[in-house]
Amino acid sequence: xxxxAGRRRGIGTVLGAGYFIIIMLAIFNLIMWEVNQYxxxxxxxxxxxxxxxxxxxxNLEFVDPGVMDLGTLGPYxxxxxxxxxAGGITVNTARxxxxxxxxxxxxxxxKADAGISVNYxxxxxxxxxxxxxxxxxxxxLDMSKATASRPYIIYLTTERGRTFSTVYPRTILPRPPxxxxxxxxxxxxxxxxxxxxxxxxxxxxxxxxxxxxxxxSGTPIMFFVTVMNTATDDDILLKxxxxxxCIELAQTGASGKVSSFYIVDKDSIWPGASTMFPYVDDPxxxxxxxxILPKNPDQNNPQGGIPNIxxxxxxxxxxxxxxxxxxGGGGYAQxxxxxxxxxxxxxxxxxxxxTIPFVAIRTNTPT
Amino acid sequence: MExxxxxxxxxxxxxxxxxxxxxxxxxVTMVVALGTTLFIWTTGVMGLYQGGAGLWFSTRSEVMKExxxxxxxxxxxADRKNITIYIRNVGANEIKIxxxxxxxxxxxxxxxxxxxxxxxxxxxxxxxxxxxxxxxYISVATLRGNVVKGYWQAPF
Numbered sequence: 001x002x003x004x005a006g007r008r009r010g011i012g013t014v015l016g017a018g019y020f021i022i023i024m025l026a027i028f029n030l031i032m033w034e035v036n037q038y039x040x041x042x043x044x045x046x047x048x049x050x051x052x053x054x055x056x057x058x059n060l061e062f063v064d065p066g067v068m069d070l071g072t073l074g075p076y077x078x079x080x081x082x083x084x085x086a087g088g089i090t091v092n093t094a095r096x097x098x099x100x101x102x103x104x105x106x107x108x109x110x111k112a113d114a115g116i117s118v119n120y121x122x123x124x125x126x127x128x129x130x131x132x133x134x135x136x137x138x139x140x141l142d143m144s145k146a147t148a149s150r151p152y153i154i155y156l157t158t159e160r161g162r163t164f165s166t167v168y169p170r171t172i173l174p175r176p177p178x179x180x181x182x183x184x185x186x187x188x189x190x191x192x193x194x195x196x197x198x199x200x201x202x203x204x205x206x207x208x209x210x211x212x213x214x215x216x217s218g219t220p221i222m223f224f225v226t227v228m229n230t231a232t233d234d235d236i237l238l239k240x241x242x243x244x245x246c247i248e249l250a251q252t253g254a255s256g257k258v259s260s261f262y263i264v265d266k267d268s269i270w271p272g273a274s275t276m277f278p279y280v281d282d283p284x285x286x287x288x289x290x291x292i293l294p295k296n297p298d299q300n301n302p303q304g305g306i307p308n309i310x311x312x313x314x315x316x317x318x319x320x321x322x323x324x325x326x327x328g329g330g331g332y333a334q335x336x337x338x339x340x341x342x343x344x345x346x347x348x349x350x351x352x353x354x355t356i357p358f359v360a361i362r363t364n365t366p367t
Numbered sequence: 368m369e370x371x372x373x374x375x376x377x378x379x380x381x382x383x384x385x386x387x388x389x390x391x392x393x394x395v396t397m398v399v400a401l402g403t404t405l406f407i408w409t410t411g412v413m414g415l416y417q418g419g420a421g422l423w424f425s426t427r428s429e430v431m432k433e434x435x436x437x438x439x440x441x442x443x444x445a446d447r448k449n450i451t452i453y454i455r456n457v458g459a460n461e462i463k464i465x466x467x468x469x470x471x472x473x474x475x476x477x478x479x480x481x482x483x484x485x486x487x488x489x490x491x492x493x494x495x496x497x498x499x500x501x502x503x504y505i506s507v508a509t510l511r512g513n514v515v516k517g518y519w520q521a522p523f
Contacts, residue, residue, distance in 0.1 A: 019402035161436030161457035
């Protein structure tokens with residue numbers, strides 16, 4: 001103390017140095033805390049990435065015919081589901097769902113456990129590489145009554161959150177020559193009850209558009225058409241000039257009686273300011289997101305390609321300006337329309353155009 | 368050494384100027400005052416930062432641990448207005464389902480807690496019937512902001 005008092009170094013310097021050291025220690029402590037927190041967070045990120053990776057590594061395939069060894073177990077039915085684990089990881093089955101397509105019923109099959117006497121399965125643990133793994137099911141469902149016209153869809157869910165499904169009984173559809181389709185060039189237009197739909201601001205769920213009723217004159221409307229690319233060598237890019245022309249029949253003369261609906265963006269839902277978007281097929285423009293119909297990956301696919309839903313609803317091309325059907329007559333006028341579609345597309349680097357004789361629709365007419 | 372033992376008289380009689388002493392006292396006082404202020408400020412700032420960063424890390428961690436899967440969507444109802452969604456918690460944290468959207472329209476809000484590994488269902492009633500064979504876009508949102516979405520086709 002005496003020597004300290006005798007020193008010429010000021011007490012202020014000593015105090016300053018003390019404060020400096022304390023503050024530096026505090027900052028160091030903060031940095032260490034931050035590093036620890038970040039490290040813990042990164043560990044969690046890695047852990048969850050591993051979980052995601054494990055999930056996508058799961059791959060199960062149902063082995064034909066899907067359901068085997070039909071029998072009874074006391075008052076209940078029993079059978080085996082046959083699967084192949086084509087993934088790189090062990091799969092633990094969490095639940096089975098049997099959806100009956102004919103009566104829209106759903107049966108849930110739980111993992112075998114104490115207290116469950118029926119509707120349970122066992123042997124749901126499938127190792128990688130297993131090719132004829134059998135999951136035993138005991139249920140009240142009579143799968144022997146399933147037919148091609150009354151099929152079931154079987155969903156198998158895993159503990160990691162994946163779902164694998166199959167139809168039972170599996171059927172190979174006959175491939176009649178061009179029934180249910182309109183083929184022009186590489187384009188294939190599906191032609192069945194659910195292949196042509198429409199939406200309006202009051203009917204936002206796509207609904208079959210064969211008879212649009214009730215339809216108030218002047219109501220903006222959008223049409224949905226199912227199209228496939230049957231070419232196996234190249235994708236098809238649709239141009240903004242694609243149009244869905246509704247030609248009104250009952251009036252004389254063609255002028256002013258055609259309602260043209262141009263293609264709109266694939267995110268469009270129903271005709272409205274924030275629900276229908278312009279179609280942008282110019283890469284230099286913002287929002288570039290054209291319809292690209294992928295080439296047919298499988299020549300043996302009975303559908304002939306991958307279905308794509310194309311939406312029409314704009315009054316002029318590359319806009320989101322809403323369009324309605326012919327508005328003459330007012331109210332809920334009854335009209336018939338012939339529908340022709342103009343499809344402009346790029347295939348193998350060349351521009352093409354095709355007129356598609358498509359459908360005939362009606363508004364407000366009696367069924 | 369002797370001068371430190373001087374009595375008051377000696378102090379008054381010393382040749383050291385009073386201003387030097389006052390200057391020393393002043394400097395020490397300033398150092399103490401400034402140092403204390405700096406220390407308090409630094410502690411406050413670091414506390415604030417630590418609090419914010421801690422909240423961010425904990426929130427992000429909780430969000431990161433959430434994983435849910437929509438196992439099955441069942442379109443039901445004689446009037447075609449009901450949808451039942453089966454949701455499983457496949458993450459590492461409990462999940463609170465906060466909202467369900469059908470075709471980008473909110474049709475259910477509430478609070479359904481799913482514990483790890485648990486599966487539960489959410490039953491929806493639509494205002495308009497689902498279209499036969501129509502593809503329906505369904506999103507399930509959790510309270511922490513995760514969204515799981517997908518397309519399901521209604522039966523014909």
